[in-house]
Amino acid sequence: MPCKWYHVCPIKRYTDRGLLDRSWVSHYCLKEGGFRHCVRYKKEAEGAYHPDNMLPDGTIDESLDA
Ligand code: SF4
Helix, strand or coil: CCCCCHHHCHHHHHHHCCCCCCHHHHHHHCCCCHHHHCHHHHHHHHCCCCCCCECCCCCECCCCCC
């Protein structure tokens, strides 16, 4: 079962546009329980700001539109 945010998450959008390697969504978003390790997920749950171009491990990818 995908992460509950998968369909609205910018990480999916970047992946669908071919801008991000699919291993990100495979490891974090689509893998059972993978979201538990996702920094984006934690930030969302806390209501804390996180830019669109923050990857699931918390690093910022400046090559992606924020
Ligand atoms: S990047 Fe994180 S918050 Fe976004 S869909 Fe994947 S697991 Fe969920």
